[in-house]
Amino acid sequence: MNLPKFLLADNSASPEDIFVLHTEFPRFMINLKDDEIEWFEDLTGENEEDIATELADLMDKAGVFYDQEMKAYE
Numbered sequence: 001m002n003l004p005k006f007l008l009a010d011n012s013a014s015p016e017d018i019f020v021l022h023t024e025f026p027r028f029m030i031n032l033k034d035d036e037i038e039w040f041e042d043l044t045g046e047n048e049e050d051i052a053t054e055l056a057d058l059m060d061k062a063g064v065f066y067d068q069e070m071k072a073y074e
Contacts, residue, residue, distance in 0.1 A: 006065040020062040026051070030062050 009019040009029065018032040027040040037059075043051055 006062060008066065008069055018066065020066055022058055022062065026054070028058075030059060032063060032066055035059065 003023045005022065005024055007021040007023060009021055011017065011019070016033060019029055020032060021027075021029050025041060026043060026046075029038045029040070030036070037055075
């Protein structure tokens, strides 16, 4: 099975939260409401500057993905 790079997720216990899952390395879930991130990878030993740059890019892409998905529902 080929997983999409991003997936939307929600939880009825947190109806105000908007979650986007990133399924490729580094795997994480971001809550777009407050930009809180839950990592599913151990990034110990990774170059912090590279990870910070990649994270900023992935956060932007997660937001773009969400916006595109919402346009599709309109």
